[in-house]
Amino acid sequence: MESQAILPQEQMDFRSNRSCTDSLITLTNNIHTNFLANDVVAAAFLDITGVFDVLPEVVLSEKIGVPARLRKFIENIITHRSVHFVEEGHLSEAYSVQKRIPQGSMLSPLLFNISVLEMDLQLHPGTNFLQYAN
Numbered sequence: 234m235e236s237q238a239i240l241p242q243e244q245m246d247f248r249s250n251r252s253c254t255d256s257l258i259t260l261t262n263n264i265h266t267n268f269l270a271n272d273v274v275a276a277a278f279l280d281i282t283g284v285f286d287v288l289p290e291v292v293l294s295e296k297i298g299v300p301a302r303l304r305k306f307i308e309n310i311i312t313h314r315s316v317h318f319v320e321e322g323h324l325s326e327a328y329s330v331q332k333r334i335p336q337g338s339m340l341s342p343l344l345f346n347i348s349v350l351e352m353d354l355q356l357h358p359g360t361n362f363l364q365y366a367n
Contacts, residue, residue: 243364
């Protein structure tokens with residue numbers, strides 16, 4: 234994803250060499266620039282709790298360069314999961330997991346970034362869109 238520059242520059246979350254500080258600097262510079270130009274700035278902040286649990290299944294298309302076998306592998310991770318519990322030393326039966334993207338998985342942040350890849354296209358043209366998740 235990084236080597237192909239698929240993710241937009243404004244997407245600061247879960248990426249190497251990017252941080253919350255980058256988002257704050259960008260926002261601060263935007264506010265300062267518009268203040269000097271006597272323009273209005275409005276900011277909206279969205280906090281989504283448990284975002285990995287509520288995201289729909291991610292569609293990894295060929296247009297972002299994900300090979301078919303890898304797409305199928307990721308689809309299986311998301312949709313065909315089960316858990317077992319150990320109770321008093323005995324393994325329980327398998328329980329199907331209904332949540333979407335597995336929280337804590339190394340793939341979860343990347344799948345989140347892909348799922349919101351075109352979110353900024355829904356905004357009014359000229360809107361600055363910064364994204365950071367923690």
